[in-house]
Amino acid sequence: MTFLRPLIENLREALTHESATPNDSALRPILVDPVDKDGLFVVPKSITAESEVRYAKRRQDSVRIAQYADSKCGLPATFDKDGGYLCGGRKDGRSSACNKLVGTECLIRKNPINNMHYQSCGMWEMRNAGDPEGRYCPKGKLDDSRIGFGSTKSALGFSCQRCEYSTTMKMSDSEGRGSFCRLKGHPVESNACCEDNEPV
Ligand code: SF4
Ligand code: SF4
Numbered sequence: 001m002t003f004l005r006p007l008i009e010n011l012r013e014a015l016t017h018e019s020a021t022p023n024d025s026a027l028r029p030i031l032v033d034p035v036d037k038d039g040l041f042v043v044p045k046s047i048t049a050e051s052e053v054r055y056a057k058r059r060q061d062s063v064r065i066a067q068y069a070d071s072k073c074g075l076p077a078t079f080d081k082d083g084g085y086l087c088g089g090r091k092d093g094r095s096s097a098c099n100k101l102v103g104t105e106c107l108i109r110k111n112p113i114n115n116m117h118y119q120s121c122g123m124w125e126m127r128n129a130g131d132p133e134g135r136y137c138p139k140g141k142l143d144d145s146r147i148g149f150g151s152t153k154s155a156l157g158f159s160c161q162r163c164e165y166s167t168t169m170k171m172s173d174s175e176g177r178g179s180f181c182r183l184k185g186h187p188v189e190s191n192a193c194c195e196d197n198e199p200v
Pocket of ligand 2 (some may be wrong): 159165166184196198
């Protein structure tokens, strides 16, 4: 039986090693999708039921990490159905101002808003009388990098359809999203938006 001893010891070592450093992918799968030479995700040529599940998981991550919202996911108050996402809404009044804007003061931003029809941040919320907002204390007010504050030259505002990372797909997903975000790696609605918007 001595010839079996090395085998048994190797097996015991392998099992011990396995329990000490468990295989990470066995704990939960890591989603890996193809990336192009420019460092952004490849736009899919087709969408399957399996890929929709993967995209839904990525979209939930965008909701959490970048405040993504569209008509079917994310915080409903942070979806602008008109695709403006502007502090003061569109100048022509055809989109909602942000619920956190009072005059030129933003309740959460350190500095006042000086161009409300062309500025925004990732924390935009639709104006809603039933949704009171709190003014942050002076020390607690947030700087621009924290809230993803930025400007656009478009009078129509922000949203995925005016973001450099959005590409129109050849087909829509089963919930009607017809664009693909190459930064986040999942289908998006044209009027959706997130904190990482790069205006074009
Ligand atoms: S900076 Fe952000 S939170 Fe403040 S008013 Fe503008 S969109 Fe709203
Ligand atoms: S297309 Fe732009 S705004 Fe839309 S989710 Fe992607 S990064 Fe955000």
